[in-house]
Amino acid sequence: MNGPSLLLARLRSRRHGPPKPADDDGFNRRLLAPMVLGSVLNPINSSMIAVALVPVGTAFGAPPAETAWLVTALYLATAVGQPVIGRLVDTFGPRRLYLAGTAVVGLAGLVGALAPSFGLLIAARVLLGIGTSAAYPAAMHLTRSEAERTGRSDPSGVLTVLAVANQSIAVVGPTLGGLLIGIGGWRTMFAVNVPLSLACLALGAARLPVTAPRRGSGERFDHAGIALFAVLLLTSMLFVMKPSAALWYLPVLALLAGVGFAVRETRARSPFIDLRALARNRPLIATYLRQVLGYTASYAFLYGYTQWLEEARGLSAASAGLVLLPLSLTALAVSGATGRSPAVRGKLLVGAVVQMAACAALLLAGSASPLVLLVAVGVSAGVPQGLIGLGNQTALYHQADPAAIASAAGLLRTFMYLGAMAASAANAAFFPRGATTGGLHRLALFMLGGSALLLLLTLPDRSLGRTGTAAVERS
Template identity: 30%
Template sequence: MQARSRWLMISIGLGIMLNPLNSSMVAVAIPGIQQAFGLDYTTVSWIIFSFYISSAVAQPVMGKASDLFGRRRIFLAGLVVAFTASLLAPLYPSFGWLIALRIVQSIGTSMMVAVGMAIVRIHIVEKQSTALAILSIFLSGAAAIGPFFGGLLTSSWGWEAIFFVNVPFALLGFILSWKHIPQERSTDSASFLREWLSRIDLPGILLFTAGLVTLFVGLLCIEKDGQIEVTRIVLAGIGLLLLLIFALYELRINAPFIPLRLFVRYPAIIRVNTEFMLANLLFYAVFFGLPSYLQQIRGINELHTGMLMLSLGVCSLAISPLTGTWVGRHGAAPVLRTSALIMVFGSAGMAVLQPESGLATILFILAAFGIANGLNGVAMQAALFAAAPKEVIGVASGLFNTFRYLGTVFSSLLTGIVMSGSFNSGGFRVLGFALTGIALFLTALSVRKRAK
């Protein structure tokens, strides 16, 4: 690979790693944020919701924007947005401002993820598969080390450090990207903005976002002091109604935000996306729930929590190369069945976990979900390729990522509901039982559909 290509890879890698890094570092910082603002667990979980809902909306939108405004512009703009949000977020005294800037940070980092791979595909012609594999390492590696990195930062400088650490990365990324990403043709921004606004499904985006947020607000606080809140039930009902209207609207228009008609034409895609959503729900319920358990129930500090969580990422990265060989020889089906079974055992481990349980049990849970995540990362993608014809694979892949984010969001929703405002040992075991049930359902779904 030429020196020019290597510098381009470093420039893009520094940018795209900010999204998974920021989504994972916060796992260890949640108890610190909760204490700093005097919040219950249900409320502080919006630090997770806001990031993933924003990413689910921003990535496809910014991908379309890059076709009109240019990928270089979108990438550089994403670095500026991420830099600004990360610098300002810890300086605001209210949790509402922190959430607002967390959303802005998510949009900025999503801008880079949406176009980073495309820039490499266009401008690196030699050893392109190697280049794309390196970018995947930036993405998966950042997610894997995020909890450890977050634990190291928060134990030394407090939760604010997980925001400030983005500043040098974004600044260096901007300098390198400005220098090494090739220039594109100039455009009339005003006319292209009008065209872009006419091409994106703004009503669909607003209905999708409003429906999810309203549903979550209703469900998260549906019970207060042992009493069911009628207004929260109404809110949840409104959220479901908005999502129903969204689905009906998306089925009628020509260029929908989420192409639901693809499900009608190719039912197998529904199956794969449902499994992918459930797998991510299981994984991220552990990814975000276990650090709070370790810190708030077991009294383990941020640094040691991050070190324990690192085992999850290491197991995931270590199993991925072997998974590729397994899928290549035997297909995705046996891999996905194995992954679902492993998550059953990992979830059952959570269900029987006691405050006095040894670290071996915790490491078993982390290893189980790490291995399962590594198996799913390759096998789910292979299952999607088998289910979606070549002519729709681009749209199907975008939809696939949307379901990844939905699984993550639903994992935090489930955890927030189970904990009911206060993270406790009993609630964590209930979460384990709930995840065991979901993992058993995923196993049955995997076996049943491939037995046909």
């Protein structure tokens, strides 16, 4: 190498730093640890609480209708926060939002661990919902950025790692929650967020790249659209969770906010959610609908079955968590075995069919059912857990506008938690005075109907057959 060339190489090295460690796809491996650890904070907090509802209710004298707010508070905060923070990630870069969000998670863990009242415990769950909303959009933004840097249009390996981590943590959460409760009581489920937050902050500060905000970022942010979206979502979900004639004003407010949001987003120069572009992207709309249906059944199973195991079957929180452990192992095995394949349609079809079978199997459960049957039911539910989320995430990656991938990913999480809130409302409706076997069977029929709709939405969608595979051909 001659002198000028050597000098140029040194200057480039100083500007861009040392070569980035990469895997077979060229992806910077140093990014994986903060991406995965940060993105699992939300599913682990949303699933651990399943085995804590009974002991928390006992500690504060709160009935099931009140302890359900521990679930819905996080979901409401997350459903609003994910697309909002996703838009901030698209505008200001992933590092700032990742660090701020994971710091809020640590604060929420402290508040929950020390909370002297049930109201403050709900406030801690709201903080957890907001704080955990940053890492997943940041991870999807980083995945897209790395794909563009390396010229790889289908980073299926990275998407699989994210999906496997999130799906597995979501279903291992009850097991971990049960173990933590057995060790130090239900407050340990909040306290564990402090070391997790510190680990995320250390990894994020050391490894996430510093990026400059987009030009004109202050002018581009749609504050009015975000406010209307938040009102629409909160009022509609509050009514769905507890429909009552006395709350007639909630759907009225939701309707007004929805109309205002539609008008605003179709006229804004830089809308929070580009409704015109979304209307033209029918495959992405279908993906969002499949996300709602899939996770309504998944979360209804997670919360309803766990509560039934404790109250009707008489298992302890730790034992109920162990019964559900094979579910998480099955989800992990299925996601790992199918993740490298970019095909989407097959995953969603198989996931929908097996989810229907798992819901039907709940009809066989009774207070005297042997543990072998109870474990087998959980195993059957693990298959769709490992397929549906992975399929929808891969579909969104290829269907969304690359410039808005973080906000699109955040909206995917919003629809996921819309399903979770629908599941929470269903559990409250079918378990009005506790988790009985009759209530579990009625919940199973409800879940079975949603799974059937998921299958009907997937079968005729031929665009899924081209999602992912077309990207592989281009790369």
